[in-house]
Amino acid sequence: MASSPRTELRVDLAAGRRRVNRWFGRLIVDSRGLAVRSAVIPWIPVQSVTKDAIGDISVMSRIDVHLPVLHWRRVEVVRFGPAGPFADVSIQLSPRKRVVNVLRAHGYAVTDQRG
Secondary structure, X not given: OOOOOOEEEEOEEEEOOEEEOOOOEEEEEOOOEEEEEEOOOOOOOOEEEEHHHOOXXXXXXXXXXXXXXXXXXXXXEEEEOOOXXXXXXXXXXXXOOOHHHHHHHOOOOEEEOOO
């Protein structure tokens, strides 16, 4: 099977306590591994991990509530296994993003836990 070319996607990214929106968040998907970083600003330094060490990848839905005006919306989030090196990394999907399809195209197993 031929390996897919490296793909870089703009994503809403959280790594630990630091967050960036899709204008600055980057997910780099390769058949050999994954990397996340923030563009331009060094807010989230490059974090990379090999495909063998990535662990579980799952997609789930959650409700985000924004105050002081009560506004809520359902968002979909990609999370990585709690024991893996990306345990503190999460990616919020926009409705038009193809992140899950790109991960699967590069050979990653993604568990869909959306209800």
